[in-house]
Amino acid sequence: MDVGLVRTIEAFILPPGGLLVLAVLGLLAWRTRIGRLATILAVLGLYLLSTPRVATLLMQPLQSEAVKTPDEVRAAGAQAVVVALAGRIRPAWEFGAAETLSPLSMQRLRYGAWLARRTGLPIAVTGGALGDEATPLAVLASQVLENELGLKPLVAEAASDTTWENGWFTARLLEPHGVRRVALVTHAFHLERARHSFEAAGLAVVGAPTGFYGDDTDNGQSPIGDWLPSGTALAMSTIALHELTGNLWYRLRPQVAPAAGGA
DSSP states (O other), X not given: OOHHHHHHHHHHHSXXXXXXXXXXXXXXXXXXXXXXXXXXXXHHHHHHHTSHHHHHHHHGGGOOSOOOOHHHHHHTTOOEEEEEOOOEESOBGGGTBSOEEOHHHHHHHHHHHHHHHHHTOOEEEEOOOOSTTOOOHHHHHHHHHHHHSOOOOSOEEOOOXXXXXXXXXXXXXXXXXXOOEEXXXXXGGGHHHHHHHHHHTTOEEEEEEEOOOOOOSOOSOOGGGGGSOOHHHHHHHHHHHHHHHHHXXXXXXXXXXXXXXXX
């Protein structure tokens, strides 16, 4: 299925789009009991998903993988560090460029570089263009690695549009280098889906999560703050629901290799 079509469908299913659609349908049918109920549920759902408490509860099951030390990564037998990238910023005139990596991608890349330096392992990056007339994420990441972090990637997989393709196309590029076990760097909430994709492609995965969300440690905030709505909490809930849905789909989908990969 076309990636753009999938993103459009997601926008009308996941919050806030799905809840807004439900609210509009409810208002159109306001004279009926079902219409009023739909509107109330939409408003209530939008509120709950906008609270830090609910967002944290949704994130917790996605972040079960523990942080790995460089020693643990080496002991697990990883042969390379692979960074799964996550988006871009356009434009990026402050860098004198039309685009650069998004904060999510940079967070993953920075940790991947840190881990590669401390383990002595080569680093690989994976991520395609994700749109017309765009530079593949792997190319942008390679530029950051070489120009800013002093590392040259072993491979830069630049053809993938999805996490599923990340795994398969990267495995094909790593095979000539004899790499079969990788330390997979991605956000903690994304690791389960990424691991499934890379393992389906035949790679053994050592999880190396970064960017944990919803820390429950005491930050001096009163308990009522957990129930005050915020845009940050709504974004976290949306990410969590996206991953929970994606994990289910990846488990149910046919385990078929994509047709082609990049060089």
